[in-house]
Amino acid sequence: MNENTTPEHRSGFVSFVGRPNAGKSTLTNALVGKKVVITSNKPQTTRTVVRGIVHRPDAQLILVDTPGLHRPRTLLGERLNDLVKTTWAEVDVVAVCFPANEKPGPGDRFIVNELSKVRRKIKVAIATKTDLVNPEQLGEHLLAIQALGKETNTDWAEIIPVSSESGDQIGLLADLLVGLLPEGPQLYPDGDLTDAPEEILAAELIREAALEGVRDELPHSIAVTVEEMGMRANRDPEKPLLDVFATIHVERDSQKGILIGKKGSRLSAVGKEARQQIEALLGSPVYLDLHVRVAKDWQRDPRQLRRLGF
Known part of the structure; x- marks a missing residue:
């Protein structure tokens, strides 16, 4: 590199998808x-597209977290x-997540088939949760992802195994x-970790807390609105x-009782x-x-979906 040449800076959007x-x-x-999106072992936790922002001297990587794609049963x-x-x-790269502890199945095939209809888009496969399998199982999983790509005419730019829990890779x-991102300027100010409004972040954290420990029938029935902040x-x-x-919205009186608990516990x-x-997220x-x-x-x-922000 010529001494007078400044290193190229890349910026762009990557969407994580998966069941x-x-x-x-x-x-x-x-x-x-840092925690910018809520996590839960309950399916369909994510309902809003929250952008997480990774700042590097050479790039700005904006991560778009989407709801899990599924065969819908409700509006x-x-x-x-x-x-x-x-x-x-709208993004530059679509990265499909395949949990390493589960064989790629009909749900994964449905997603990759839908994605194959999106032409001229860079597609990456990520084997997640690699800390839950041994090397032999991981090898089989990576081969299965490769095979699914061939079957659906999906050209993976990369197939990479990672563990978010251990930080591996x-x-x-x-x-x-x-x-894989295009050359471009910084899109968000230094220090910004997400572009989601604080009210949305607070509502999501309340919903995450409400999801923990409730019976299996409740997760999809919980929505949260922040009335004032x-x-x-x-x-x-x-x-x-x-x-x-804030208000936690449920669909039935029986669910309200479960969520409030005995004497409000x-x-x-x-x-x-x-x-x-x-407090941890907003520092106050x-x-x-x-x-x-x-x-x-x-x-x-x-009408109610609109009122609750969907």
Whole structure:
């Protein structure tokens, strides 16, 4: 390189896709180095496209975390799938996540088939959760991903195994993704880790806390709205307090009872966990006021979906 030549800077968008619970959100957080999207062992945790931003001297990598693509059973499911496909059209690279502890199945084939319809798009395959398998199982998994690519006429630019939990190959994945981006300027200011509004982040952290420990029938029925959020007035500047007033919406009275728990114990635990997570993310003490309301069958009601932000 000529001494007068400045190193090229790359910038662009990468979308992580995959079936529900494929490790997309955990991978986004691992690459960013901080929690910017919620994770849960419950499928369909992600409902909003949150961009995580990786800053490097040579590049800016913007990660778009999408809902898991699935065969929809509700209007909400259809809207989430539409969101995924719209995102594919707008990014530079689409990376499909295949959890290494599960054989590629019909759900993966459905996604790769849908992706094969998107022409002239760089496609990468990522084997996630490699810490859960041995080397022989991982080898078989990588061959299965390669075979699925051939069967669907999908040309993988890269196939790479990673573990978000142990950090194994996360740096290498970042290097590979950066290498596939176009040359371009920095798109977000230094220090920005996401472009999601703070109200959205707070709502997602509350929903993550609410998802933990509830019965299996509840996850898809929970939505959260932040009604009001702001720094409390007339406080000593040395002792700021962020007020967050939020509502957890469920579909039936019985679900409301489960979420509140005996003498409010469950809701109290949700509030404590969510408050700590919001404080950690936003760097300020938080007062969190939580209420639970029934929005009957909201997943199937267009008017209620709009009101809840979908």
